[in-house]
Amino acid sequence: MALVEIRDVHKTFGKTEVLKGVSLDVEEGEIVTIIGRSGSGKSTLLRCINALESVDTGEIHVEGARVHAKMPDLKKFRQRVGIVFQAFNLFPHLKVERNITLAPLLTGRIDKAKARALAEDVLTRVGLADKIDAWPEQLSGGQQQRVAIARCLAMAPHLMLFDEVTSALDPELVGEVLKVMEAMAKQGMTMILVTHEMGFARNVANRIVFMHQGRVWEQGPPAKLFANPETPELASFIASAK
Amino acid sequence: MNFLPLWRYQNQLIDGAIVTLELTVIAAIAGLLIGIAGAVALKGRIAPLRWLVRGYIELFRNTPSLIQIFIVFFVLPTFGLKIPAFQAACVALSLYFGAYSVEIIRAGLDSIPRNQVEAGQCLGLSGWQVFRHIVLPPALRNAYPAVTSQFVLLLLGTSLASQVATDELFHVAGFIESRTYRSFEVYAVICVVYFAMAMSFKALFAIIGAMAFRWPRRR
Numbered sequence: 001m002a003l004v005e006i007r008d009v010h011k012t013f014g015k016t017e018v019l020k021g022v023s024l025d026v027e028e029g030e031i032v033t034i035i036g037r038s039g040s041g042k043s044t045l046l047r048c049i050n051a052l053e054s055v056d057t058g059e060i061h062v063e064g065a066r067v068h069a070k071m072p073d074l075k076k077f078r079q080r081v082g083i084v085f086q087a088f089n090l091f092p093h094l095k096v097e098r099n100i101t102l103a104p105l106l107t108g109r110i111d112k113a114k115a116r117a118l119a120e121d122v123l124t125r126v127g128l129a130d131k132i133d134a135w136p137e138q139l140s141g142g143q144q145q146r147v148a149i150a151r152c153l154a155m156a157p158h159l160m161l162f163d164e165v166t167s168a169l170d171p172e173l174v175g176e177v178l179k180v181m182e183a184m185a186k187q188g189m190t191m192i193l194v195t196h197e198m199g200f201a202r203n204v205a206n207r208i209v210f211m212h213q214g215r216v217w218e219q220g221p222p223a224k225l226f227a228n229p230e231t232p233e234l235a236s237f238i239a240s241a242k
Numbered sequence: 243m244n245f246l247p248l249w250r251y252q253n254q255l256i257d258g259a260i261v262t263l264e265l266t267v268i269a270a271i272a273g274l275l276i277g278i279a280g281a282v283a284l285k286g287r288i289a290p291l292r293w294l295v296r297g298y299i300e301l302f303r304n305t306p307s308l309i310q311i312f313i314v315f316f317v318l319p320t321f322g323l324k325i326p327a328f329q330a331a332c333v334a335l336s337l338y339f340g341a342y343s344v345e346i347i348r349a350g351l352d353s354i355p356r357n358q359v360e361a362g363q364c365l366g367l368s369g370w371q372v373f374r375h376i377v378l379p380p381a382l383r384n385a386y387p388a389v390t391s392q393f394v395l396l397l398l399g400t401s402l403a404s405q406v407a408t409d410e411l412f413h414v415a416g417f418i419e420s421r422t423y424r425s426f427e428v429y430a431v432i433c434v435v436y437f438a439m440a441m442s443f444k445a446l447f448a449i450i451g452a453m454a455f456r457w458p459r460r461r
Contacts, residue, residue, distance in 0.1 A: 050364060052360060052363070052364065075366045078365065079366035085361065091376055092457055092458075092460060093380050094457070102367075102375060103366060107367070135457050137459070137460060138458065155366065
C-alpha cells in the first residue's frame with residue numbers, strides 16, 4: 001500500500017473548481033515534485049493532504065488512515081506530516097530554539113531536559129546550529145526557511161510537504177534551502193514538493209507530476225518527462241519555464 | 243492661596259489614593275479578562291454569544307459610566323442584589339473597562355496572520371495551544387499601547403465612584419473641601435496626585451512592555 005493515496009479528489013472554492021478529479025499515489029521514500037502553472041491546483045492538493053483544506057468528494061489516505069478535517073486523530077496525524085510554507089511562518093515572538101521545541105514539548109513528544117538537545121540536533125541538520133538563540137527576525141529568508149524545516153524535523157515526520165518553499169526567497173538564498181532538502185531526500189524522507197525550481201525537480205525527484213487545469217495531466221520520471229513530454233501543455237510549460 | 247490647612251488631612255488623601263488604585267487595578271484586571279474572553283467569543287462560531295458580546299459592548303460604550311455605577315449601586319438592590327459601594331464601583335468599572343478591552347483585544351487578535359494559526363495546527367497543536375502560545379502573545383503586544391492608554395482613562399474615571407460614596411481620592415477631596423473651604427487648593431492637590439499616578443503608570447507600563455515583549459518587530 002502506498003504511503004499517500006489520493007483518489008478522485010474534487011475541490012471547489014466558490015464557483016471555481018480547483019481540483020477536478022485528482023488521483024495520485026506516493027510510495028514510502030519517494031520524492032514527488034508537482035509542477036504546473038499558477039492556478040493549476042498544486043498548492044491546494046498539497047494542503048488537502050494534511051487536511052488544511054477539506055476535499056469535496058474523493059478520498060485521501062495517508063498511512064492507511066483517511067484524511068479529513070474531522071478525523072479523530074487529526075493532531076496526531078499532523079505530527080507525522082510536516083509542511084513547510086512559502087512564507088516560512090516562524091513564530092516571531094519565540095527564539096529559534098523555542099520555535100523548534102514548542103510543539104514537541106506541548107504534544108509531549110519530549111520532556112524539557114531534552115528540548116535543547118533536540119533543537120541543536122535538527123538545527124545541525126539544516127546547518128544553523130549557531131542560530132539557536134536568535135530571533136527569527138534576525139535571520140535571512142533562507143535561514144528562516146531552514147529553521148522552518150528544522151521545526152518540522154523536530155516532530156520526526158514520516159512525510160514532508162513543501163509548498164513553494166523557495167518562491168519568497170532572493171535568488172542567492174534559494175540554493176542553501178534546496179541543499180537542505182536534497183540532504184533530506186538522500187536520507188530517505190518521503191517528500192512531496194510543489195516547486196518552480198525545475199533544476200531541483202530534475203535532479204532530486206523520483207517522479208514529476210505535471211498538473212494542468214485541476215488535473216494530473218502527465219507524470220513520470222524526470223528524465224523522460226523533461227526530454228519527451230507527451231502532451232503539448234507540458235511541452236509548452238517546460239519551454240516557458242526555461 | 244494657602245495649602246497649610248490641608249496638611250492634617252494627608253492620611254485621608256493617601257487612603258483615598260490607595261482606594262483609587264485598588265479600584266483601578268481590580269477593574270483593569272477583571273476588565274482585561276472580560277476583554278480576552280469577549281474577543282474570543284466575538285471571533286467564535288456561536289452566533290448568540292457574538293450578539294450578546296456585541297450588545298454588551300455597545301451598551302457600555304454608549305452610556306455614561308456614571309449611570310452604569312448608579313445602576314449597579316442603586317438599581318440592582320431593588321432586585322434584591324445589594325452590593326456595598328466599593329464593590330459596586332468595581333463591578334461597574336470592570337464592565338466599563340471590559341467593553342473597551344474586548345474591541346482592543348479583538349483588533350489585536352485580528353492583526354495575527356492566518357498563516358501563523360495554520361503553522362501551529364500543522365505542528366499538531368490543539369486549538370487552545372495555538373491560541374495560547376502562538377496567537378495571544380503577539381496579539382497582546384499589538385493591543386498593548388491601546389490597553390495602557392485605556393487604563394489611564396480608567397484611572398481617571400474612578401473619580402466617578404465618589405458619587406456612590408466610595409472613599410476614593412475625589413470623594414476624599416470633597417470631604418476635605420467641606421471642612422476647610424479650600425476648594426482650589428484641595429482640587430489642585432488631587433489633580434497633581436492623579437497626574438503623578440497616571441505618569442507613574444505610563445512609566446511602569448513602558449518598563450513592563452519592554453520586558454514582556456522582547457522580540458524584534460517585523461522589519
